[in-house]
Amino acid sequence: MSGKAREIHLASRPQGWPTADNFAHVQVELPEPAEGEVLVRNLFMSVDPYMRGRMNDVKSYVAPFQLDRPMEGGAIGEVVASNSADLAVGDTVTHNYGWRDHAVAPAKHFRKVDPTAPPTLTAYLGVLGMPGLTAYAGLTEVAGFKEGDAVFVSGAAGAVGSVVGQIARALGASRVVGSAGSAAKVSRLLELGFDAAFDYHDGPVRDLLKAAAPEGIDVYFDNVGGDHLEAAIGRMRLHGRIAVCGMISVYNATEPVPAPRNLSLLIGKRITMRGFLVQDHARLMKEFVPRMAGWLRDGTVRYDETVVDGLDNAPEAFLGLLRGENTGKMVVRI
Numbered sequence: 001m002s003g004k005a006r007e008i009h010l011a012s013r014p015q016g017w018p019t020a021d022n023f024a025h026v027q028v029e030l031p032e033p034a035e036g037e038v039l040v041r042n043l044f045m046s047v048d049p050y051m052r053g054r055m056n057d058v059k060s061y062v063a064p065f066q067l068d069r070p071m072e073g074g075a076i077g078e079v080v081a082s083n084s085a086d087l088a089v090g091d092t093v094t095h096n097y098g099w100r101d102h103a104v105a106p107a108k109h110f111r112k113v114d115p116t117a118p119p120t121l122t123a124y125l126g127v128l129g130m131p132g133l134t135a136y137a138g139l140t141e142v143a144g145f146k147e148g149d150a151v152f153v154s155g156a157a158g159a160v161g162s163v164v165g166q167i168a169r170a171l172g173a174s175r176v177v178g179s180a181g182s183a184a185k186v187s188r189l190l191e192l193g194f195d196a197a198f199d200y201h202d203g204p205v206r207d208l209l210k211a212a213a214p215e216g217i218d219v220y221f222d223n224v225g226g227d228h229l230e231a232a233i234g235r236m237r238l239h240g241r242i243a244v245c246g247m248i249s250v251y252n253a254t255e256p257v258p259a260p261r262n263l264s265l266l267i268g269k270r271i272t273m274r275g276f277l278v279q280d281h282a283r284l285m286k287e288f289v290p291r292m293a294g295w296l297r298d299g300t301v302r303y304d305e306t307v308v309d310g311l312d313n314a315p316e317a318f319l320g321l322l323r324g325e326n327t328g329k330m331v332v333r334i
């Protein structure tokens with residue numbers, strides 16, 4: 001069973017903010033699955049901030065996307081033809097062949113999942129997948145969260161940030177503070193159990209954070225960088241810990257961005273600031289998945305998704321993610 005597939009390719013590398021012109025919509029012939037391969041029809045794909053870095057031709061922790069080749073990323077699909085004993089037609093699988101409607105590849109590149117286990121299939125791309133593990137590992141292992149810590153997370157209404165705040169709450173934080181980019185997102189954070197939240201457009205982050213965390217913070221989970229990071233360093237208590245997860249405020253910068261001006265506070269406050277990559281914490285998945293499944297079942301953790309329809313709209317979904325148009329995980333229904 002061969003046929004045609006639609007793919008989104010990287011057409012050109014952006015300078016600064018990406019645009020629709022950086023993407024090409026391409027139709028390709030699909031080969032028959034060879035021995036050991038399967039054909040998967042994608043149902044949903046993920047768009048994630050790290051993909052912005054892969055559009056640049058720079059050496060980083062993940063290889064750049066290649067020009068005129070399909071982009072890649074997390075996706076979930078259904079096996080529609082199999083030439084492997086390991087996967088059967090009808091199996092639901094997660095994998096990294098996103099940005100296309102069909103993929104033919106070795107069965108070992110796909111992970112079979114139970115489609116009935118989570119509340120939505122897309123949870124595998126969000127709260128039960130890479131972003132969820134990022135939140136869990138960053139908070140517990142990287143920031144060394146302890147019961148009673150006051151936690152601040154930026155990008156708090158996004159896929160990672162919303163989970164960070166709710167896990168902190170579940171594990172006994174004394175205060176959970178989040179920042180996000182709109183009043184609606186702030187309201188949502190309060191509904192999710194954050195003690196305080198602010199829209200970072202409403203004034204200097206330093207002042208907004210001071211009002212939201214008058215007694216200071218022990219942990220900052222950084223998704224944003226820039227003025228958020230500087231403000232968090234300023235509010236840190238002694239022996240504070242910063243998990244540097246992402247710095248989305250600089251991903252489209254064309255010039256080097258200045259560091260926080262108050263870095264010297266790290267010394268007197270004995271602050272630990274540590275960057276991390278979720279893949280280095282993959283062994284936590286075994287502990288994380290059942291724990292998160294339990295939190296989802298009993299309502300301790302809730303998750304939002306913003307679903308964009310159609311593979312053709314995937315570039316727009318990605319650009320929307322960078323502009324903050326998502327609440328919770330941004331996914332594309334294919």
Ligand code: NDP
Binds near residue numbers: 048131249277
């Ligand atoms: P989100 O779902 O949080 O989406 C990105 C959000 O970033 C937008 O919704 C927007 O929300 C916010 N944003 C965009 N520009 C700015 C800005 N200039 N200042 C403040 N906020 C901004 O994405 P994820 O949850 O998937 O990722 C969150 C962060 O975690 C990213 O920095 C990402 O790179 C990082 N990450 C790191 C990993 C690791 O292994 N280290 C793994 C996964 C993610 P708003 O409306 O609030 O502005």
